Amino acid sequence: MVWLRAFAVSLLAVAGIALSVGFGYYEIALRDRIVPGVRVGGIAVGGMTPEEALMALQNARAQQEARARPLRLSVASQQFVLRSDELGAAPDLAEAVRQAWLVGREGDLITRWRARLLAWWRGVEVSAVLYFDEGTARNRIAEIARQVERPPRDADVRVEGSKVIEVPSEVGLELNEEATLQLVRTFVARGHPSEAVMPHRLRAPQRSRASQVADEARTILSGDVQVLVPQWDQHDKPSPAREAFRIRAEDLARMFTLVEEQGELRIEWQRDQLRALVAPLASVVERPPQNARFTFDPSTQRLTPIVPAREGRALDVEASVEAIIQAAGRSSERRAMLVVRTTAPEIPTEATAQQLGITALITEATTYFKGSSPARLANVRTAASRFHGVVIPPGAVFSFNALVGEISREEGFEEGLIIVGDRTVRGVGGGVCQVSTTAYQAALRAGFPILERHPHGYRVSYYERGMGPGFDASVYSPWADLKFRNDLNSHLLIETYYDPSRVTLTFRFYGTPDGREVIISRPTITNVVPHGPDIYEPDMEGEVPPGQAKQVEFAVDGATIWFTRTVTRGGQVLINERVVSRYVPWQNVFRYGPGFAPPPNAVVRQ
Numbered sequence: 331m332v333w334l335r336a337f338a339v340s341l342l343a344v345a346g347i348a349l350s351v352g353f354g355y356y357e358i359a360l361r362d363r364i365v366p367g368v369r370v371g372g373i374a375v376g377g378m379t380p381e382e383a384l385m386a387l388q389n390a391r392a393q394q395e396a397r398a399r400p401l402r403l404s405v406a407s408q409q410f411v412l413r414s415d416e417l418g419a420a421p422d423l424a425e426a427v428r429q430a431w432l433v434g435r436e437g438d439l440i441t442r443w444r445a446r447l448l449a450w451w452r453g454v455e456v457s458a459v460l461y462f463d464e465g466t467a468r469n470r471i472a473e474i475a476r477q478v479e480r481p482p483r484d485a486d487v488r489v490e491g492s493k494v495i496e497v498p499s500e501v502g503l504e505l506n507e508e509a510t511l512q513l514v515r516t517f518v519a520r521g522h523p524s525e526a527v528m529p530h531r532l533r534a535p536q537r538s539r540a541s542q543v544a545d546e547a548r549t550i551l552s553g554d555v556q557v558l559v560p561q562w563d564q565h566d567k568p569s570p571a572r573e574a575f576r577i578r579a580e581d582l583a584r585m586f587t588l589v590e591e592q593g594e595l596r597i598e599w600q601r602d603q604l605r606a607l608v609a610p611l612a613s614v615v616e617r618p619p620q621n622a623r624f625t626f627d628p629s630t631q632r633l634t635p636i637v638p639a640r641e642g643r644a645l646d647v648e649a650s651v652e653a654i655i656q657a658a659g660r661s662s663e664r665r666a667m668l669v670v671r672t673t674a675p676e677i678p679t680e681a682t683a684q685q686l687g688i689t690a691l692i693t694e695a696t697t698y699f700k701g702s703s704p705a706r707l708a709n710v711r712t713a714a715s716r717f718h719g720v721v722i723p724p725g726a727v728f729s730f731n732a733l734v735g736e737i738s739r740e741e742g743f744e745e746g747l748i749i750v751g752d753r754t755v756r757g758v759g760g761g762v763c764q765v766s767t768t769a770y771q772a773a774l775r776a777g778f779p780i781l782e783r784h785p786h787g788y789r790v791s792y793y794e795r796g797m798g799p800g801f802d803a804s805v806y807s808p809w810a811d812l813k814f815r816n817d818l819n820s821h822l823l824i825e826t827y828y829d830p831s832r833v834t835l836t837f838r839f840y841g842t843p844d845g846r847e848v849i850i851s852r853p854t855i856t857n858v859v860p861h862g863p864d865i866y867e868p869d870m871e872g873e874v875p876p877g878q879a880k881q882v883e884f885a886v887d888g889a890t891i892w893f894t895r896t897v898t899r900g901g902q903v904l905i906n907e908r909v910v911s912r913y914v915p916w917q918n919v920f921r922y923g924p925g926f927a928p929p930p931n932a933v934v935r936q
Contacts, residue, residue, distance in 0.1 A: 365434040367449035370426045370456045376449065380427050387423045401517045403510070405478050405528040406503055417467045417514050430456045467514050468507070474528070475505040482533045485540035487588055487595060492551045492580050496544040502533035536593045543588065543595045550586065550597070550658045551579050556665045557607075557654060559614055566640065571667060574611055582658060604651040608668065612645040615670050621677035623719025626688055626823055626840045633683045633823075636719045642673035677721045677821075686721065687820025692839040693848075695772035698795040699764050700833040705746035706761035707833070712742045713765040714826040714835055722822040727781060728773070730766050730805050730812040737762060737807070756871065763804050764835060765826075766812045767793045770803035772837040773814040777848040777897035777905065781813040785911035789886045800853040800891035800911045818844055846899040859888035861915040866928035867935040874923035881920050888915035 364383055366376035373390045375383035401412045414420060433454050434446035448454065482502030488495045509529035517524070558571040577585075589598045619642030624633040649669035657666035683689065699710065716734045737743050737759035746760035763786065770783060786793070786804045793802035803812045816822045820842035827836045866879065874880045890912050897905035917933070928934050 364427075364430050365446045365449050367451070367453045368430045368433050368456060369453060370423075370430050371421070372455075375427070375430050380431050383427045383430060384423055387426065400524070401514070402525040403474070403513075403528045404525075405474075405505065405530050408478055410474055412470065412514075414518065416470055417518060426456055464511070467511060471505075471507050471510050471514070474510075475507055478528075478530075479503055479505055482535040484535045484537035484593075485595075487540050487544045487547060489547060489551075489583055489588070492583050494544055494547045494551065496540060499535040499538045499540075501535065503530055504533055505530045537595065540595050543597060546597055546659065547586075547588070549661050550582055552661055553664055554578050555582065555654060555657050558665055558667045559611055560667060560670055574614075574668065575607065577607070577654070577658075599651075599655055601651055604654055605647055608645070608647050608650045608654070611668060612647070615643050615645050615668070618642050619673045619675040621675045621721055622679040622681060624681075624721065624823060625719060625825060626683060628690060628840075631683055631689065633681065633686070633688065635679050639675040639677060639679045641675065644671050644673065645669070646671050676723060681721075686823070687724075687818075687842045688823050688840050689820075689842045690840065692818075692822075692841050692843055693772055693775040694836055694838040695768055695775055696796060696834050696836040697764060697768045697771065697793065698832075698834050699761075699792040702761060702764075702792065702833070703746055705744040706764075707830070708744045709746065709759055709761035710764045710835055711828045711830075712744075713759075713762045714768075714828050717765070717769065717824050717837070718826045720824045722816045722824070724816060724819055724821060726816055728769075728778075728812075728814050728816065728822075730769060730803075731807040734762065734765070734805075763790075763802070764792060766803045766805040767801070768826075768835045768837050769824075770812055771797055771801050772839055774801070774850060774895060775848055776839050777846045778814040779817060779905060781815060782811050783813075783909075784810040785913065787914055788916035789889070789913045791884065791886075797850075798853045799855065799889075800893055800909070802911075816841075818842065844899060846897055846904060849896045851894045853891050853893045855889050855891050857888075857890040859915045861885040861887050862917045862933070864918040864920060864929070864932045865935055866920045866922055866932045869921040869923050874921050874926075876924045877926050879920045879922035879926050879928075881918060883916065883919035885918040886913075886916045888913050 360377075363377050363379055364375050368374070368376045370383070370387055371390070373387055375386060378386065400414075401417070403410045403412060433449055433456070434442050436442065437445070445454075480500070480503055483497075483500040485499040486497040488497060506529035513526055513529070517526075555577045557574045557576065559574040560571050561569040563569045584600075585603050586597050586599045588595055590596075617640075620637070620640035622635050622639035623637035624635055626633055646669040649671075650666070653666040653669055657664050677686070699706075702710070713734050720733060722728050735741060739745070739758055743759050743762075745756055745758050770780075773780060784804045785800070786802050789799055790802065793799075804810055805812055818841050823840040825838040825840070827838070828834075829836070864885070869880070890910065892908055892910040894908050895905060896903065896907075920928075920932075922928065
């Protein structure tokens, strides 16, 4: 039995030695290789060195990539094919090889051998760690977004020349980049889905149609617009209108623009351009209202119209511009009538003396100017006619220049001698100041407040016959006027009478006397300045015969002349004034013809 025990011990010793040798050999054989039975992603790498295993995995990865289905993303009829590497996704093969190498090499001896035996017996699968670079994926998604995204486009209208182009609207597209990134993550992690629609949203335009504005623009440019100005006959009755101007279709295109307001398109007219076309026509239709003119019969207390009242007319520029715009918006009857507003006269033809408060003669004034030239007489007669029958309302201001109107040949005035500065020259309107002087004297006697009055530069004999010096009134539009206020409670009727036989002019004022009393002193002459020597000047108009001289101005001394006027009513002083006029000295002026020799002591002006 002893030998049997010894044999068993020896056998065990031999087996131990053999096992130790086997394990030693195995350790030496696997010193630089992965233990058998280890796989990475289904690829057996047991028995391989790490370098061999990495190469095997890379080859397998390349073949797998060649067979793999890429990610196909579609949006708005566009498709994008993306490989994993484009999305920043790839397995970490080096890390997988390292994990495979560690199988059976961690822990104590028993733990290591147990792991090796399990790998050999059952096999061990090492999963490759997936590497995913989100920055790369985001950049690729952003690149796709730049290609597919578009803002919504509103419907629009363009005008090119006289052509209207309607631009259709377009729906916008906005990519949801975060949702698309999540889709990519799923694909990388699970390998699916391989086809998907990129998450996005459609953005509707704010203005989907512009057809109405386009149609309006087409209508505007469909033809010319004829602008008519109303007409009246000699009896002030409407007559057929005539064409003032025509706006061509191609010009209309420059007179409006398309503007956006609260998301909607509308047509905005360049009204300043239309006003510039319309405004010059104001002079064609405009006229001030004309009050009726009358004569008064004190015995019957009745007014007789001598000039009928007339409505005033004024061009309404804004309404006319609107009429043109309305005409341009019509496809037919593209005619616009200028709008003319009428203004009723303040004093109608039907007014009665009772209505106007005209009951009696208030005052009258007469001036004398015998010896005046025919031209001067004609001008006095013409100017005086402008005031005959005029009615001045209570509180209103009488303006000589406004009532006499333009002093010109076209208005019936003749040319004669007038004073300009220190020269006597030919001009239109000599004698008008005779009329203003007469009106001034009547206003003084009536007790009216004088608002503006200018004496002449020097004393003129025509104006001193009657009330005396210092009661003249010079007018010269627009610098010098005669103005007074009708401060009666009634209207004031003015009548003028020119007497050719006596060579006089009379102003009569009719109204309702209010009991006022007027006291005007006689004029006082002071500061007399003697006139200078006679002046001779050649006749440039050829009116003086050869060898002769003709006196055209008469010498008068300079002076300061004043008078007082007091107006009272019921013991109350209404006006208490001192009126001062200063006149410069004026010399005799002669005009001489060819061959005449002026006296030695004369002043000769060329």
